[in-house]
Amino acid sequence: APKKSFYTFLAQESGMDELAVIKQFHDFCYELRKELAEKKEVVLAGWGKMWKGEDTGLQFEQLADLSDMLPVYQLSPEQAATVFANGEYHSSEENIEENVAQDYWWFYALLLLICGIGALIYYYV
Secondary structure, X not given: OOOHHHHHHHHHHHOOOHHHHHHHHHHHHHHHHHHHHXXXXXXXXXXXXXXXXXXXXXXXXXXXXXXXXXXXXOOOHHHHXXXXXXXXXXXXXXXXXXXXXXXXXXXXXXXXXXXXXHHHHHHHO
């Protein structure tokens, strides 16, 4: 069962009473299970379809790319100039260089592990 914080979040976002949200959520889950049992496939409008596979359990196929559901946000030239001037924007090349530098931590960890194993072998053999 979901935690109380999930229901609190739903109540805040929908503007409904928390008990009404809990009831509505449980009713939705009940109807979803009922439709899956009867029809073996449920279409969730705007999201995708869900079906119950014989060996695989529940499966979901999205109908549209989820990024299509996000609002388009465009900066005016003035806003863009402000963002670039304040240094809040980081180019993708800078981010790539930071990520490359951060991705080599495992190399040093592996090197230390090999040295440690070598020291144990030297000590006990």
